Amino acid sequence: MKKPRILLADDHVLVTDALKSMLEPAYDVVGTASDGRSLLEMTEKLQPDLIVVDVGMPQLNGLDATRQIKRLLPRVKVIIVTMNEDSDLVGEAFRAGACGYLLKHSAAHELLQAMQEVLKGASYLSPRITGGAVSALLRGTDAGSEKARELTTRQREVIQLLAEGRSMKEIADILTISLRTVAAHKYRVMEMLEIKTNAELYHYAVKHRIVSV
Amino acid sequence: MPAERAVDSGIRSILGNKLEIQLYGEHLDTYRFSDPKFQAEQLAWFRNKYRNRAIDLIITTGLLPQTVLPGVPTVFCGIESTGLAGAALPANSTAVWLSPDVKGTLMAAARLQPTAHQVVILSGASEWDRHLELAAQKTLPPSGTNWEITYWDGMSVEEIRSRLGGLPKDTIVLYLSIERDGAGHTYVPQDLVPGFSAVSSAPIYGLSAGFIGLGIVGGSVLDFEAQGKQAAEIGRRILRGEEASTIPPVASSSSYLFDWRELRRFGLSESALPPGSIVKFAVFSPWQLYRRWILSVVAFILLQTAFMVYLLVQKRRRKRAEEELVDLSGRLINAQEAERARIARELHDDFSQRLALLAIQLGQVSQGLPNSDKTVIEKLNLMWEKTIELSTDVHKLSHQLHSSKLHHLGLLAAAKSLCDETGKQHCIYIEFAHREMPEEISPDVGLCFFRILQEALNNIVKHSGAKQAHVEFVGTASQIRLRIVDGGVGFDPNSGAARGGLGLASMRERLRLLGGSIALCSRPTEGTEIVAAVPMAH
Numbered sequence: 001m002k003k004p005r006i007l008l009a010d011d012h013v014l015v016t017d018a019l020k021s022m023l024e025p026a027y028d029v030v031g032t033a034s035d036g037r038s039l040l041e042m043t044e045k046l047q048p049d050l051i052v053v054d055v056g057m058p059q060l061n062g063l064d065a066t067r068q069i070k071r072l073l074p075r076v077k078v079i080i081v082t083m084n085e086d087s088d089l090v091g092e093a094f095r096a097g098a099c100g101y102l103l104k105h106s107a108a109h110e111l112l113q114a115m116q117e118v119l120k121g122a123s124y125l126s127p128r129i130t131g132g133a134v135s136a137l138l139r140g141t142d143a144g145s146e147k148a149r150e151l152t153t154r155q156r157e158v159i160q161l162l163a164e165g166r167s168m169k170e171i172a173d174i175l176t177i178s179l180r181t182v183a184a185h186k187y188r189v190m191e192m193l194e195i196k197t198n199a200e201l202y203h204y205a206v207k208h209r210i211v212s213v
Numbered sequence: 214m215p216a217e218r219a220v221d222s223g224i225r226s227i228l229g230n231k232l233e234i235q236l237y238g239e240h241l242d243t244y245r246f247s248d249p250k251f252q253a254e255q256l257a258w259f260r261n262k263y264r265n266r267a268i269d270l271i272i273t274t275g276l277l278p279q280t281v282l283p284g285v286p287t288v289f290c291g292i293e294s295t296g297l298a299g300a301a302l303p304a305n306s307t308a309v310w311l312s313p314d315v316k317g318t319l320m321a322a323a324r325l326q327p328t329a330h331q332v333v334i335l336s337g338a339s340e341w342d343r344h345l346e347l348a349a350q351k352t353l354p355p356s357g358t359n360w361e362i363t364y365w366d367g368m369s370v371e372e373i374r375s376r377l378g379g380l381p382k383d384t385i386v387l388y389l390s391i392e393r394d395g396a397g398h399t400y401v402p403q404d405l406v407p408g409f410s411a412v413s414s415a416p417i418y419g420l421s422a423g424f425i426g427l428g429i430v431g432g433s434v435l436d437f438e439a440q441g442k443q444a445a446e447i448g449r450r451i452l453r454g455e456e457a458s459t460i461p462p463v464a465s466s467s468s469y470l471f472d473w474r475e476l477r478r479f480g481l482s483e484s485a486l487p488p489g490s491i492v493k494f495a496v497f498s499p500w501q502l503y504r505r506w507i508l509s510v511v512a513f514i515l516l517q518t519a520f521m522v523y524l525l526v527q528k529r530r531r532k533r534a535e536e537e538l539v540d541l542s543g544r545l546i547n548a549q550e551a552e553r554a555r556i557a558r559e560l561h562d563d564f565s566q567r568l569a570l571l572a573i574q575l576g577q578v579s580q581g582l583p584n585s586d587k588t589v590i591e592k593l594n595l596m597w598e599k600t601i602e603l604s605t606d607v608h609k610l611s612h613q614l615h616s617s618k619l620h621h622l623g624l625l626a627a628a629k630s631l632c633d634e635t636g637k638q639h640c641i642y643i644e645f646a647h648r649e650m651p652e653e654i655s656p657d658v659g660l661c662f663f664r665i666l667q668e669a670l671n672n673i674v675k676h677s678g679a680k681q682a683h684v685e686f687v688g689t690a691s692q693i694r695l696r697i698v699d700g701g702v703g704f705d706p707n708s709g710a711a712r713g714g715l716g717l718a719s720m721r722e723r724l725r726l727l728g729g730s731i732a733l734c735s736r737p738t739e740g741t742e743i744v745a746a747v748p749m750a751h
Contacts, residue, residue, distance in 0.1 A: 012566045012570070014566075014567075014570050015566065015569065015570055015573070018570055018573050018574060018577070019573070021577075022573070022577050083565060083566070083569060083608075085605075085608075104569040104572075104573070105568070105569045105572030105573065105576075105597075105600065105601050105604060106572075106576070106601075107572075107573045107576065108572070108573045108574070108575070108576020108577040108579070108580055108597075109576045109580065109597075112580075202621075203621060203622075203623075206621035206622070207621065207622055
């Protein structure tokens with residue numbers, strides 16, 4: 001039987017290396033990405049069966065990348081592996097389209113099992129995530145997140161890149177769009193969110209987990 | 214006559230008030246009653262009066278040298294040596310000669326009025342008046358002067374007075390004596406002085422000390438009291454047994470005496486007075502009278518001012534030092550925060566990732582072992598758990614050092630989460646509330662409150678033993694207030710341990726930098742309440 005094709009995404013190369021060596025015998029690790037944007041490109045190109053993705057990544061965060069991947073390739077499964085023990089994040093992750101959620105340090109114990117479950121079509125939530133996650137899931141989402149989800153994918157991308165401190169020119173290059181389009185996105189977002197300064201934009205991005213800290 | 218009274222008082226000052234000496238005074242008035250026949254009768258009368266009195270000494274004034282009481286030693290004074298007219302003194306007698314110093318007086322006048330060349334000599338018609346005038350004429354004009362000398366000696370007092378008013382200011386007037394004027398009226402010479410002085414447009418000089426103070430400028434004057442003293446001194450020697458005729462006659466000395474008011478009136482300079490001059494009736498200016506006082510007071514005020522300036526300078530220096538201190542402590546706090554943030558980032562980005570990696574690798578090792586190696590697997594799992602614990606602790610430490618939540622989500626979110634975490638970790642029920650807090654809180658203020666809350670919660674956990682605490686943020690129009698209350702054991706805020714602690718000091722310092730304040734209220738067994746406030750302006 002053909003081994004499932006796996007794509008790994010984490011900005012810490014040592015971690016992807018460790019995960020890769022752990023998965024290699026059973027899976028075909030087709031690539032490793034160190035930021036959200038290259039993850040998108042590689043996903044499109046390599047069409048993996050499953051992606052193991054970290055939340056905190058430059059250029060495009062793991063959750064937004066998941067959202068985009070699920071839209072482009074709904075078939076691809078995503079497992080979130082994160083350092084963050086904040087239970088609020090769990091709900092976000094599943095709503096974004098992830099099928100699994102576990103903590104990075106438990107990877108050795110749980111990742112293989114999680115992958116099996118997810119590839120079978122089930123979901124996986126690490127038992128180490130405390131009860132808070134359940135209540136967070138039950139509580140649903142707050143108004144701010146609603147508003148955040150009203151933003152288009154492109155708008156969220158622009159916000160993250162701006163929040164990462166990139167110039168408009170850089171953003172235009174990364175997204176391969178014109179400078180004027182970047183500017184248009186930016187001002188549209190600021191208008192929508194009633195934001196006036198870059199600092200506020202940054203706070204917004206952090207608050208709604210568009211960038212991680 | 215004033216001169217006689219002055220001599221009398223001089224004598225009494227030496228010989229008076231002594232038990233062994235009995236003084237008799239007799240008024241002969243020889244100046245005004247100079248008729249020799251009358252004087253002889255008068256003498257005879259005296260001789261008769263004192264014939265049984267065993268008189269030991271006679272002092273006369275104004276009496277021409279002659280035998281008064283035969284065999285009684287006599288001192289003559291108040292007359293000029295010229296009165297002897299070449300004859301010798303009577304037996305058993307000596308004298309204190311009177312010598313009017315016309316020359317000295319005019320020389321003094323010349324010094325005071327160097328540009329004067331009009332000199333008027335005022336004199337009368339009596340024997341004594343003429344005698345003085347004659348004496349003056351002998352010395353006038355002094356050599357080296359171009360003085361034009363006028364003698365007013367036959368005029369009535371009224372005429373003199375009317376003429377005095379018309380004199381040019383730069384005239385020297387020498388008033389010798391007027392016992393009888395040209396109109397035949399007799400006067401006491403010194404009584405005329407005030408009247409002359411009042412009308413005169415030029416300074417008037419005189420020869421008698423008695424004139425000083427009545428309106429003359431001054432001069433080399435005869436002091437009759439001094440003369441009386443001189444005579445009395447000689448008399449005392451005679452009473453002790455000295456032979457009168459063996460004591461040589463002496464001349465009375467004149468002294469330069471001036472009236473300060475008259476000098477001022479005519480604008481005559483004191484510095485032009487002859488050396489050794491005495492100036493009487495000086496009206497001293499406050500400066501002259503109280504110079505020492507004034508100088509002391511001025512010195513005191515200056516000292517006081519200098520002291521005040523010194524204090525002000527000190528105060529300013531101190532203020533500057535305090536400002537520098539505030540500035541320094543502000544920079545220290547900022548530096549500390551920056552360093553904390555750097556370490557926190559390092560811990561978060563590097564250490565916790567490496568620990569996660571370590572956990573993964575430990576997990577991998579234990580997963581790769583066959584199930585038979587149970588003890589090793591257990592040990593590895595324990596190590597794995599410890600690594601996760603370590604990772605969690607590092608994560609927490611990182612957040613304590615620098616709250617990314619505070620930075621990104623603001624004070625209230627960070628404070629709430631801090632309360633929740635602390636409560637959860639230490640099993641304390643921490644109630645968190647906030648009212649009317651402003652939307653925008655500056656990062657400085659946020660950090661300040663966050664650190665205070667951290668410190669306070671830390672103290673509650675460590676020292677209070679409280680199971681419950683209340684944290685409340687309140688915003689008002691003027692300030693933001695944080696109140697932290699616990700129901701723990703409390704402490705004595707005045708104890709050394711409480712005051713010496715760095716925690717409270719750093720709370721105070723942070724608040725001071727923002728113009729805020731902190732109030733701490735605690736008593737043993739009654740819990741602790743801390744209220745920190747920062748003004749809204751920040």
